[in-house]
Amino acid sequence: MSVALNQVIPWGRSLQEYTQMFNLSAKELDLRILGVGDGPASFNSEMTALGHTVLSIDPIYLFSRAQIEGRIEENYDTLISQVKQNSDNFVWDFFSDPAHWGRFRLETMRKFLEDFEVGKVQGRYLPESLPSLSFTDCQFDLALCSHLLFLYSVQLSFDFHRDSIQELCRVSQEVRIFPLLTLNGEKSPYVAPIQSYFSEAGFTVDICRVPYEFQKDGNEMMRIHRND
Template identity: 50%
Template sequence: MFLLSGPEMDGRILGCGDGPANFNAEATRKGVKVVSCDPIYSFGKADIEDRIAATYDQVIGQIRQNQNEFVWESIPSVEELGKVRMAAMQAFLEDYPAGLTDGRYVTAELPTLPFSEDAFDLALCSHLLFLYSRQLDEEFHSSSLLELCRVAKEVRVFPLLALGGEISPHLEGSVERLRAAGHQVSIQRVNYEFQRGACDMLRIQRADGDHQDAADGVIGA
């Protein structure tokens, strides 16, 4: 969903709002330098494990009720999705204690992060910004994106759709603020689609970075 390739994986990566996902565990095993941040990391392994178990049926039930909003290709069914998600969260739980000790899991949340300017080469944010547009207003989105630009040379956000499948109403205003700050903003198609229609990511290249122009979908061009 982020079009990651060799050069990006060689840098310092921040995963923002990662929750109980296995990206950090998988990337670390491959030698990638990743820090994940989320408020959930203030809890211990047992508490997070209990929360996963307590909410599993509710989450899967909601997906089953709205399964027409998803593309069932690489994952053929709701039941298979449940297995995939539980396997990913189990991988996270196994890695979590060591990751806390190593400083790879940091308790933090947008729109204010406890990292220095230029701490990362790339910041990734999936299924938080834009997805929860009803719960998080435009000021939160704009401030969060600018904060991510403060700590990373490049920022990528996926998806751009809110829950329900419509383009987030906060996208245009957030892009305007980013461009006003001098950042280069583009929308790029990715080779991933599970939420129907969610196949684009926002790519922000920081104003003071030495970046190559984005190839596709520059907003306002």
């Protein structure tokens, strides 16, 4: 899939947030992890600094550090004012208020930007796109997809979701997706049909409560794993 940078708003989360969103145990951090649509999250950078193994994919990794940084700066004020205007839709717990949220996000994305060029050379940031990936079967233990599938249910079709999750189940033993809400804060209409589809295909599909909630009621993730 080709992507134009002006169609993407780069925005990224931290290792602490990934740990909570996906209920990651200390042992799970040692697995071979695929970060799916990681964008400018600092997850890969922070995990690598701690000696863990993460490979991140995102179409925006085609672009340079300066191009991604420019796009973050262009969108920052708009995103902050949107969150301020809609602050009742969010839980102010992990973040105390929109200003704290904005500072935290910038700090997170700064960590990503500082790691990006070296991580690209090391092959930790690859410009790949769902629904089709270059990896071999079961190359990863755990694929983590934060704020892409289900969140963009209006923009991305059911077929895209099914094909993408099928592909993630091919390359990884287990897939976790968070959140299960759309951008409007409603439960994605694809959650139930995806759960049925993959259960019928022989996978175990669980919906688990997690200790992270920023969008109101957005405190559930989906786990899909092989039965063998």
